[in-house]
Amino acid sequence: MAIEVSHVSKRFGDFVALDDVSITVGDGALTALLGPSGSGKSTLLRIIAGLETPDQGEVVIGDEDVTNAPARTRGVGFVFQHYAPFKHMTVHDNVAFGLSVRKRPKDEIRDRVEELLGLVRLDGLAKRYPSQLSGGQLQRMALARALAVQPQVLLLDEPFGALDAQVRAELREWLRRLHEEIHVTTIFVTHDQEEAMEVAEQIVVMNRGRIEQAGAPRELYESPSNEFVMSFIGPVNRLGDAFVRPHDIQILAEADGTGTEALVERVVHLGFEVRVELKLHDGREIWAQVTREVAQELELREGQILSVRLPAPRVFAS
Amino acid sequence: MSSSGEGALPIPGAPSARRSSTRSAARPPAAAGARAARRRQLGVRAIALGYLALLLLGPVAMIFYRTFEHGISPVLNAATTPSATHAFWLSLEIVAIAVPLNTIFGIGMALLLERGRFWGKAALGVLIDLPFAISPVVVGLSLVLVYGKTGWLGDWLAEQGIQVIFSVPGMVLATAVVSLPFVVRETMPVLRELGVDAEQAAETLGASPWQTFLRITLPGIRWGVVYGVVLTTARALGEFGAVSIVSGRIEEQTQTLPLFVQDRFENFDSTGAYTAAVVLALLALGTLLAMNLLTRITRRRTEA
Numbered sequence: 001m002a003i004e005v006s007h008v009s010k011r012f013g014d015f016v017a018l019d020d021v022s023i024t025v026g027d028g029a030l031t032a033l034l035g036p037s038g039s040g041k042s043t044l045l046r047i048i049a050g051l052e053t054p055d056q057g058e059v060v061i062g063d064e065d066v067t068n069a070p071a072r073t074r075g076v077g078f079v080f081q082h083y084a085p086f087k088h089m090t091v092h093d094n095v096a097f098g099l100s101v102r103k104r105p106k107d108e109i110r111d112r113v114e115e116l117l118g119l120v121r122l123d124g125l126a127k128r129y130p131s132q133l134s135g136g137q138l139q140r141m142a143l144a145r146a147l148a149v150q151p152q153v154l155l156l157d158e159p160f161g162a163l164d165a166q167v168r169a170e171l172r173e174w175l176r177r178l179h180e181e182i183h184v185t186t187i188f189v190t191h192d193q194e195e196a197m198e199v200a201e202q203i204v205v206m207n208r209g210r211i212e213q214a215g216a217p218r219e220l221y222e223s224p225s226n227e228f229v230m231s232f233i234g235p236v237n238r239l240g241d242a243f244v245r246p247h248d249i250q251i252l253a254e255a256d257g258t259g260t261e262a263l264v265e266r267v268v269h270l271g272f273e274v275r276v277e278l279k280l281h282d283g284r285e286i287w288a289q290v291t292r293e294v295a296q297e298l299e300l301r302e303g304q305i306l307s308v309r310l311p312a313p314r315v316f317a318s
Numbered sequence: 319m320s321s322s323g324e325g326a327l328p329i330p331g332a333p334s335a336r337r338s339s340t341r342s343a344a345r346p347p348a349a350a351g352a353r354a355a356r357r358r359q360l361g362v363r364a365i366a367l368g369y370l371a372l373l374l375l376g377p378v379a380m381i382f383y384r385t386f387e388h389g390i391s392p393v394l395n396a397a398t399t400p401s402a403t404h405a406f407w408l409s410l411e412i413v414a415i416a417v418p419l420n421t422i423f424g425i426g427m428a429l430l431l432e433r434g435r436f437w438g439k440a441a442l443g444v445l446i447d448l449p450f451a452i453s454p455v456v457v458g459l460s461l462v463l464v465y466g467k468t469g470w471l472g473d474w475l476a477e478q479g480i481q482v483i484f485s486v487p488g489m490v491l492a493t494a495v496v497s498l499p500f501v502v503r504e505t506m507p508v509l510r511e512l513g514v515d516a517e518q519a520a521e522t523l524g525a526s527p528w529q530t531f532l533r534i535t536l537p538g539i540r541w542g543v544v545y546g547v548v549l550t551t552a553r554a555l556g557e558f559g560a561v562s563i564v565s566g567r568i569e570e571q572t573q574t575l576p577l578f579v580q581d582r583f584e585n586f587d588s589t590g591a592y593t594a595a596v597v598l599a600l601l602a603l604g605t606l607l608a609m610n611l612l613t614r615i616t617r618r619r620t621e622a
Contacts, residue, residue: 051518071521078522084515088537098523101533142519149523 008057077146242313424501458563508542
């Protein structure tokens with residue numbers, strides 16, 4: 001189901017959480033709401049779910065205006081940041097909850113729960129209680145619970161925020177594959193640009209209750225429409241009003257007169273990537289990103305004086 | 319990802335972390351220091367136990383001793399007199415009405431105070447605690463002023479043929495008032511800790527507000543409620559002051575167990591007084607034990 005949010009505003013007291021926000025999410029798309037904390041992304045997600053009502057504007061899911069519909073009638077699966085497990089119920093009963101409040105036959109519930117636990121790889125843990133699961137397992141239980149009622153829309157609030165790095169990477173990959181398999185319209189909230197780039201087909205960048213830019217990950221990276229998007233997505237050097245990507249800086253073997261003279265202040269080896277911190281002859285500091293091969297070829301070391309060629313810097317009208 | 323049984327979420331009420339930290343604090347490097355700490359701990363324990371013994375254990379033990387001093391048959395005789403059995407059943411009847419009333423009211427009020435947003439909430443919170451602050455005698459008197467023959471509602475009630483004061487309805491009222499805050503106050507913190515996430519999750523899964531309350535909220539706060547009910551029951555069983563005033567203390571009509579104890583005591587029937595006192599103590603003890611057992615059984619089942 002497609003989602004259409006138009007001109008939505010929301011205030012909490014004096015704090016403006018959302019200021020005239022409109023987004024469109026296509027049927028079956030996997031979209032990320034990306035922004036720093038306080039940017040309004042979670043509020044937007046909760047408004048789509050019906051857990052919060054907008055002060056102004058409307059929300060349409062499919063072709064139904066659900067702006068004033070209660071959450072339970074919206075057909076939305078919601079996965080909470082801290083999973084919101086029903087602690088007094090087993091994993092099986094957690095996943096079965098949506099079906100059992102709909103009074104579905106017992107056999108059907110049992111089969112469906114079994115199928116879902118298989119899908120999220122929790123087979124055999126049906127009789128456990130949430131307190132006996134790890135963070136990653138709780139996350140997957142919460143997802144199975146949300147999927148049990150076959151939602152038209154799946155919403156995830158910081159789905160990987162509380163997990164350690166390795167589990168995160170694993171679950172990201174898995175969420176993508178799951179989405180390919182079941183193709184439900186999915187929106188997830190994140191403050192991690194790498195996560196958004198890796199998982200989403202479309203990214204909506206938010207800041208201070210407004211949308212800065214929406215588009216495919218590559219589009220945002222290659223043609224950011226403003227300073228905020230440029231500096232929030234991908235690494236960046238700031239030179240006054242201008243922005244330069246570190247990997248666009250070319251380091252030359254010898255000063256051939258076409259580049260700018262620079263002093264190597266520090267060389268950081270990060271495996272394939274090597275980070276070179278430079279001081280330009282006019283005193284400005286900048287860092288460049290080169291591959292291991294390039295660093296070896298140039299024999300980069302601290303104190304070295306070399307020449308760099310800067311790309312045409314990007315300047316945004318403020 | 320750990321696939322072991324270790325929960326990643328902290329289990330509320332699990333004392334393990336705190337316990338281990340105190341233990342490691344008491345461990346040597348300096349053995350002498352540890353010994354001194356242990357001695358200090360023993361001292362504190364002795365003072366606490368001594369205090370309890372003087373105030374509670376000793377007197378209660380004395381009652382039991384005095385009651386059974388001359389064997390069991392005088393006790394049985396005293397316990398089976400018509401006025402004693404009447405007082406016993408009357409007490410149970412009042413508890414059986416007042417406690418459910420306060421439980422329903424208490425859960426509702428806790429939800430309102432914890433989740434509601436309205437003007438005057440703080441004032442309402444203070445009002446709830448008033449029965450703790452006011453002497454039960456004052457509660458009894460004020461009830462007489464409102465419901466008694468010359469009271470505000472007295473005439474109207476009399477016309478309807480309802481007698482509140484000097485009869486069971488008034489005694490239930492008095493008992494309900496003095497035990498009002500327990501369920502509210504025990505439920506509120508549990509409700510706060512439960513949070514709203516699980517309830518909202520239930521809502522997105524299609525549960526109606528009533529289904530959410532019965533299947534998510536109520537099980538989530540059950541320990542708070544149970545504890546509140548136990549305290550309410552204990553308080554209701556033992557209530558003397560307020561009930562004493564509204565009841566008129568008519569033997570075999572409006573005499574509850576505590577009133578019966580005092581009546582026997584004043585009439586130099588010490589066996590009767592002690593026997594009823596022991597029955598009261600056993601009832602309270604039974605309530606506490608029942609809660610303990612219930613807690614253990616259900617906790618073992620859900621949080622094993």
